[in-house]
Amino acid sequence: MENEVNPEEELKRLHAMYANFAQNAIGQIVLDDLKKRFHYNATTVKTGTIDPHELAYAEGQRSVVLFLIAMGEIGKQAEN
Structure with a gap:
């Protein structure tokens, strides 16, 4: 099929x-x-006092930033 997306190519993109x-x-x-x-x-x-829910929320926010940075690094390495 023409419109099928190759998962590997989509990940590279x-x-x-x-x-x-x-x-x-x-x-x-x-x-x-x-x-x-x-x-x-x-x-x-x-x-x-440590609120486990507040801690989990803050760590979730932080993990998104870490993910963005990691994906940017993977992309830079793939270009080289």
């Missing part, structure tokens, strides 16, 4: 898009903002 996002100026501004907002360089555990 997706990696290239993440690399493009990670390497262009607008993508860097957005990524830097996300790092500041979502605990990239800071602990998600606050002193005092």
